[in-house]
Amino acid sequence: MTRLVNDPARFAEEALAGFVSAHPDDVQAVHGGVVRASATPPGQVATVLGGGTGHYPAFAGWVGPGFAHGAACGNIFSSPSASQICSVARAADHGGGVVFGFGNYAGDVLHFGQAAEQLRAEGIDVRIVAVTDDTASGPSGETGLRRGIAGDLPVLKILGAAAEAGHGLDRVHGAGVKANGATRSLGLAFDGCTLPGDTRPLFTVPHGTMGVGLGIHGEPGIEQRGLVSADEVADLLVDGVLAERAQAAEAVGGSDQVAVVLNGLGATKYEELYVVHRRVAERLAAEGLTAVAPVVDEQVTSLGMAGLSLTLTFLDEELERLWTAPAVTPAFRRGHLPARPRRTDDLATARRAPDVVPGDEGSRALGTRIAAALRTVHETVAAHERRLGEIDAVAGDGDHGIGMRRGASAAVAAADGAVTAGAGARTVLAHAGAAWSEHAGGTSGALWGAALTAFGSELGDSGGASARRIAAGVRAAVGSVVRLGGARPGDKTLVDAAAPFADRLDAALDEFPPAEAWAEAVVTARDAAEATASIPARIGRARAHGDNSVGTPDAGAVSLSLVLTALTPHLEQEDR
C-alpha cells in the first residue's frame, strides 16, 4: 500500500516536484508536467506523452533525448487536463509539430483530443497515437477499443526515436501507429494497490488466485485462476500474446524479430521477473522469434500492485532501428547520444496561451458579442447551479452545477481579457474554452472547453457573424464533443440535446429569421433534454443494471438546454 504521503490531494504534485529535484539535468518543470532540460534542434517533431500519476516511470521518467520531449502528469490514475497537456506541448514544441502518445483510456483520449484541437487552433500541428496493446481488454477485431498497458514503452520509445531521427510529423506519427499495430500485451495481477490516503485497496484479487488480463487500474480481466508456477505463468503470457502473432506480425509486413518487455507492476520483484523471463526467452526461441533488446524491469507500474505483463512488438527494419536507438532519460537509458546544451529559454511563460492575434474590425465586434453571451451563460448556470447539482447527484457525483459555474466564470474572465487585447472571435473563444476546461474539471468541463474552441475555429479571426456561420460553429462544436467524448445519441449525455439542436437550427434557418430559428431549435433541445429521463445511465461502456437515474434527465443535457434558451436574445441582431 501507499504509505509515504503528506496531503493525499497533493500527492501527484509533490511526487512530480521530487522527481524534478532528483533529475535537474534531465527535466524541467512546466505547468502540468515536465519537458527536457536539454535543448532540442529547431524543427524537430516533439513527442508529448502523458497519463495519470502512479505508473512511474511512465511517463515523466521517459523524458529525454531519444524518447519524449515532454510529459503531462495527471492526478493519481487520472488523465492530465487539456490545459496541462497544452502547457507541456507548447513548451515542448520546437516548430516541427507535436505527436501525443498515451494509453487508450477515455479520460486521456478526451483531454489529449481537446488539447490537440486547442493547439491546432493556435497553429501547432498535432497528431495522436493512443496505445492499445492490452489483448485482454477487447476483441481482436476491435483493437481500437483496447487499453494501453506496458506496450506504452515500445510504442512510445519508437515514436520518440522517430522524432529524434529528424523525420517529419507524418513519418513520426506513422512509426508510432505502425508500432502500436504490431504490439500485443497480456498481463496478470495477484493483488491490488492502495491509493494515497486510502486505507483499503482500490480492488483486491482473492488470495491464492490471479486475475488474468486485469487492467493496471483494476479494470476487469478475462478470468480468475488459481496460482501456478513461474513457468506456467510464462507459458500463459507467451501463449496469450502469440495468439495474435499473425495479426501483429502482419502490421509490419511479417517479421520474426520482436521487442520484448516483461514488466513488473510494482510489488512483483526483479528476481521473480527474471525467473519468468528464463522461460519466456526459451519459449520465444522455440517459436522461431528473435528477441531484440529485451527489457525486464518496472517500466509501467501501478503503485504497489502485484503482477506483471508480457509485451511483444513485431519489428520491421525501421522499427528495429528505432527500438534499439539511443535514449537517455531518467528511467530508460540505452546507448549514447552526444551531450546537448541546456535549454535556456524562459519556460515560465509556457503555461500561457499564445499571444492574441488581433482580429479585424468585424471579428473584434463579434468577439465582444461573444464575451457578452458568455456572461449570459455564466449567469444562467450560476442561477441553476444547485438544481443542476441535484440532478447530477442521482447518477453522478453531483458536481455538475459547481463545475459549470466555475467553467463559465473562468471563460468570461478569459474572454474579457482577450477582447481587451483586441482579439477576434476565434481567439476569444479559444481563450474562453481553455479557461473553462481548466477550471471546470471533469469530463463536461473538457467537452465545453472543446466546444467553445471548435466554435471559434469555425468563426475565425476575421469577418463578422451570420446566422449560417453561427450554425456552422454549432455543428463544429457538437462535432468536437462527439469526437472527443465518444458519446452517441441515446447515451444519456449532453449530445442527446446538442445533436438535435444543431440539426433543427440548420433546418429552421431555411424558414425563419435567426432568433426565431434559434428559438425553434431551443424547443427541440429542451424536449430532447427532458427525454433523457427515460434512458438509464451508463457505466463505462455498459448500461447500469437497475439504474436509479431513470426518471431524471441528464444534467449535462439540461444545463445545455438552459444555456441555449438564455442565449436566444443574443441572436436578435443577427443577419441571416
Place this chain on the structure above:
Amino acid sequence: MTRLVNDPARFAEEALAGFVSAHPDDVQAVHGGVVRASATPPGQVATVLGGGTGHYPAFAGWVGPGFAHGAACGNIFSSPSASQICSVARAADHGGGVVFGFGNYAGDVLHFGQAAEQLRAEGIDVRIVAVTDDTASGPSGETGLRRGIAGDLPVLKILGAAAEAGHGLDRVHGAGVKANGATRSLGLAFDGCTLPGDTRPLFTVPHGTMGVGLGIHGEPGIEQRGLVSADEVADLLVDGVLAERAQAAEAVGGSDQVAVVLNGLGATKYEELYVVHRRVAERLAAEGLTAVAPVVDEQVTSLGMAGLSLTLTFLDEELERLWTAPAVTPAFRRGHLPARPRRTDDLATARRAPDVVPGDEGSRALGTRIAAALRTVHETVAAHERRLGEIDAVAGDGDHGIGMRRGASAAVAAADGAVTAGAGARTVLAHAGAAWSEHAGGTSGALWGAALTAFGSELGDSGGASARRIAAGVRAAVGSVVRLGGARPGDKTLVDAAAPFADRLDAALDEFPPAEAWAEAVVTARDAAEATASIPARIGRARAHGDNSVGTPDAGAVSLSLVLTALTPHLEQEDR
C-alpha cells in the same frame, strides 16, 4: 510476497539464468555468478561484488564497464560460497588483482575472506571492502560492526570507477575504504518480505507502525514507531544520517558535497520515494549540503519488502569524480563509455581451480599421505554423522553431521585427483579445501575449507613433512579459522578445541616424538570440546537467554576432536 516460483530451491539459479538471458550484451554466466560480456583492458584491477539473491540490482545488475567486473550470486539472502566467489574472481581477474566488495554480514565476510585466501594461494592479489553504512546496526564508535545496506551503491560504484580509472590495487582499494568511511545510511521498514516457497513473511511489522533501522533481511532495528507523514519520514531519515555528519565528512577531510541515494526496498514505490525526496532535497539544501547526482530508485532491494533508506556519501574531489564517472550496467547507467569489443576467451574454464603445479618428490609423497589422512577424516565423520547431527540440533539446525560427511567426501575425491595429477601438498590441500567448502555448505564447511587451504599454504609444494612443519600448518589452519570466522575462545565454536590443540601440540613437540605429542594434544582438544558444554550458545553477537544448549558441547568442537583423534596413527612415521 514472492509468487513467481518454480522450485524454491532453484529460485536463485533460475533468476540468474533469466537475468543473463535478458542482458546477453552486458554479462556472461560463469560458475557462481556473472562477469562482464565486454573485454577489460589487461592489468586493470577487477572488482568482484556479491551477496545473496533477493537484492537486485545488487549485485549482478551492477556488472559492466565503470562498475563491477563480476558478481558472485548466493542463494536467497545467503552469501555466495567461497567456491562461487573464487570462480567469478578467476574469470574477472585481468592480471591487475581483485578487490572484493560486499555488505558486512557474517556469511559474506567468511566466504569472501576464504575466497581471498584461496586466490592469494593461487597467486592473485586480493583486497576487501566490506560496506558498513547502516547507522542503525551498531554504535558510531564501532562502525566496523555495522551492516551494509543501500550504501553498497555509492561505495561499490566508487570502487568500480576507481578500477575503471586504471589505478593500482592499493589506490582502488583505498578509494573504496574511503568512500565507506564517508557513507552513512538509515532505513525504515513498513512490512516484511516472503521468501520463495514460503507462505508466511520472513518477519512482519505491526500494522500502522514502522521499524526504524530494521535491516534488509529483517534484522532488529532501533525502535518501532507509528506511521507519520512523508515529510516526517524524510526528516527522520535526514536527521538520523546527519547525526554522524561530522564523522562522515571527516573521512574525506571535510566536505559539503554528498552523493544521495534514496532507495526503495521493493514495495515502496517510485512516486512515494519522490514525495519523500522533495523534502530530503529541501532539507539537505537547508543544511548547506550540495547533492551530487542523486539516485532515487530501487537499487538495493529486499524482495517485496516495504520500506526505504536514505544514504549520504560525503565526497572529496576524488570521490566526486568517481561517483559521477560513467557506468554502463544492466541496472545502473550514467554517462557514456566507448563501446568495447566482446570478451572472447573461454569462460567455461573459469570454474576450474588453477592447473596443478607439480610438486617435488618429497611433497608428492606428502600429498599422498594427506589424501590418505583425508580418507580417515571422511570415515570418522561418516561414522559419527548421526551423533554430530543430534548434538548440533540442540542449538543449531542439525546439519553438522551431514555437512561434515559431504565436505570430507568431496575433499577426498579432490585430493585423490590432485595426487594423480602429480600435485604437491599445498595443491592437494587447496583442491581438498575448495571441494570441502563448496560441498559441505554452511559456516563450518567454509571454515574447514579455509583451514585445509591454510594448512597447505604452510607446507608448500616442495619438501616432505616434519613435525614442526605440521605444527606450523595447524597454527596456520587455526589462524585462518579465527580470522575468517571471527570467533574467539569461549564463543562455543570449534575454536574452543582448535586453539588449545595447536598450543599443546607446539609445547608437546618439545618433549615427545610426533605421534605422542599429537596424542597429548588430542587429549587437550577432547577435554576442551567437552568443556564447551558449559557455555551457552550465541545468537549473532549476543548470548542466547535461557539457552537450552548448556549441557551439550559444541558440535563443531566435538567433530574436530573426533577427527584429530582418528588422525593420530598418521603421525607415526613422522620425523621431529
